[in-house]
Amino acid sequence: MNGPVAMNNVSLDVRNMQEVVSRAKEAVALKCHLLTDGIRIEQGSFDTSKVNLTRRHLYDYGTSVPEHEVPYEIILHWVDVATKRLPIVARVRYNKESPWHLVRDGSEQLVINSVTGDRSAVKIREVADFRGQSIMGQPLDSLVQRLGYDLLGLVPTNYCAFYRSGGKCAFCEIVETHDDLIGRTAPYRRSLELLTAASVAAAEQDESVTSITFNGGQLNGLDETVRMYVRLLEMISNHSATESLDKTIACMPPEDWSLIEDLAGAGLNQFFINVETMDEQVLQYMAPKKSEIGLPRMFEGLERSINAFGVGRVYSNLVYGIQTIGSKWPAKWLRASDENAAMLQQAKELLDRRVVPTFTVYHSSGRNSTGPIRLSGDGLFRFTIEYGELVRDSGYIDPARGAVLFSIGSLPNTTYNDGWLLADMATRFHSIESGG
Ligand code: SF4
Numbered sequence: 207m208n209g210p211v212a213m214n215n216v217s218l219d220v221r222n223m224q225e226v227v228s229r230a231k232e233a234v235a236l237k238c239h240l241l242t243d244g245i246r247i248e249q250g251s252f253d254t255s256k257v258n259l260t261r262r263h264l265y266d267y268g269t270s271v272p273e274h275e276v277p278y279e280i281i282l283h284w285v286d287v288a289t290k291r292l293p294i295v296a297r298v299r300y301n302k303e304s305p306w307h308l309v310r311d312g313s314e315q316l317v318i319n320s321v322t323g324d325r326s327a328v329k330i331r332e333v334a335d336f337r338g339q340s341i342m343g344q345p346l347d348s349l350v351q352r353l354g355y356d357l358l359g360l361v362p363t364n365y366c367a368f369y370r371s372g373g374k375c376a377f378c379e380i381v382e383t384h385d386d387l388i389g390r391t392a393p394y395r396r397s398l399e400l401l402t403a404a405s406v407a408a409a410e411q412d413e414s415v416t417s418i419t420f421n422g423g424q425l426n427g428l429d430e431t432v433r434m435y436v437r438l439l440e441m442i443s444n445h446s447a448t449e450s451l452d453k454t455i456a457c458m459p460p461e462d463w464s465l466i467e468d469l470a471g472a473g474l475n476q477f478f479i480n481v482e483t484m485d486e487q488v489l490q491y492m493a494p495k496k497s498e499i500g501l502p503r504m505f506e507g508l509e510r511s512i513n514a515f516g517v518g519r520v521y522s523n524l525v526y527g528i529q530t531i532g533s534k535w536p537a538k539w540l541r542a543s544d545e546n547a548a549m550l551q552q553a554k555e556l557l558d559r560r561v562v563p564t565f566t567v568y569h570s571s572g573r574n575s576t577g578p579i580r581l582s583g584d585g586l587f588r589f590t591i592e593y594g595e596l597v598r599d600s601g602y603i604d605p606a607r608g609a610v611l612f613s614i615g616s617l618p619n620t621t622y623n624d625g626w627l628l629a630d631m632a633t634r635f636h637s638i639e640s641g642g
Contacts, residue, residue: 223635226286230631233283233294234624236317236326238590239583240280241567241619244301245317249274251310258335258352276300279354279618280308280317281329287631292608293331295354297618299569331355334412341407342400349396349404354616358408358418358451360401362434365393366423373495374575375482377525380423382573395425398434402441402448409447417452417612418442424458424495432460432469439472449473452612456480456523458499459507466507470514476611477515478564479507480523484552492528492576508561517560518602521611524552526589527568527579542585550592557600562610564622565593586621594625598633605630 258278276298283294298308305321308328317326333355339346351359364380370393381393401420409415420438425431435455442448456478460466469477481504482496483489490497496504504522511520529548530540553563567586570578597603603610609623617623 219638223631223638227628227631227635229283230285230294231628233285233326234590234621234628235583235587236282237294237296237618237624238587238621240282240296240306240317241299241569241621242581242583242586243306244299244304245280245306245308246302246304247274247276247298247300248307248309251308251315252277252330256332257330258333259337277308277330278335278352279330280315281331281615282317282326285614285627285631287608287627287634290608292613292627293355293615294624295615295618333414336408336411339407341404344400344404346404346407349400350408353419354612354618356414356416357612357616358405358415360405360418360420361396362398362401362420362422362438363393363395363425364423365395365425367426368424368493368495371495373498375493375496376576377482377492377528377568377570377574379571379573382571398438398441401438402445405442406445406447409451415451417454417616418448419454419456419612421456427461428458428499429460429462429465431457432462432465435474436465436468436472439469439474443473452476454478454611458496459504459510463507463510466510466514474515476519476521477511478521478523479504479511481556482523482525483529484524484555485529485548488529488531492525505559508559512560518562518604520560521562521564522556524549524556524563524565525568526565526586527581528576531579540579540581540585542582542588546585546589546592549589550596553593553596557596557602560602562597562600562602563593564610565620567620590621590625591628592625593622594627594629595632597622597626598629605633 254275259275279295279297281293281295285292285294305319307318307320309316309318315328315330317328333352335352336346336350349360353359366380368374369378369381405418420435425434435457439453452475453473454476455474459479481501482493486501508520508522526549527540530544556563568579568581570576597610608614610626614623614627
């Protein structure tokens, strides 16, 4: 008697899962298009007083500057997985030429494609973005950025020794972004006391914050950069509001290998050494100073980091969009199939080294030396799916974590968590389908 009931439940679960997976896929596909095509924002389409606003031109996807406020991100969909509701969130890359348009419809917001007429109901979440507050005499929102809904981001310095010595990465816009935002000033290096106080103040006022990341330029010495992070991590680990936050940094490998152990000892949870590309030639012209450090040394740093942090906690980032520009440099268009194949090959090589690959989706506000590269939303979606399957199948990420890094809602500006989530859902789906 139990048999048919159980089978009915299974078929109901399967139908539900099919529907859930299919709707999540649609949302991730839309996210890919919003990241590659950008979006226009209709004035008055949201309440500017309660949401996290974009404050940097980095993501404007062109040199056009919006005349009105732009939300930082849009929630495209909520996915029901087991007992959790997970958001698919897209960063707003403002582009006044985009076919995608955020509009208000009564009390709701819609994203409408003006060419195809496709419409999707979306939400803009109300979150604290620290406007109107100050810490040690400086505006808190200039020190702490709200990234996604549960992640804090701080930039210790916009100075970069690579940049200053003429070896700036060709995709970098860190100084230009700062100049756009604040006006042309001397490069800054924030005191560790100020960074700690700002981290604590931001974490204390919002319980939904679970993670923190520090990312800035390289200081004059590789070891000096890592020592700065060790000290900063020790300081934030001494405060109850920040000690339990999940902590992540990215920098180049130190000369003194023992500093990697020091990072782990100071409470760091995840460490990135970003190769950007595994192609030596591309690395040479995209990131000349990283090329001087060389891929072999970065790989050694990654291997030593795995000893300190464990498999699944050591990452390297690749830039989606620059891998196959090669002889077409400076390229404005890419063949998505070539780029996807190159990215997947490089992701596999990193996984073979037990390193978790991640990726950023190339963008330019016209302030770097690479300039705009036209990406395909469909191509990015296909890559996102294949990347997700690859990393999910590697088994390096414990499914209980629910994402490759941070949480599914933390990284609206890239799609690696989304791809992994879709692959994880498919794995669960097959398990239910086969009665497992
Ligand atoms: S290391 Fe980072 S901050 Fe320095 S030039 Fe490269 S991308 Fe820019």
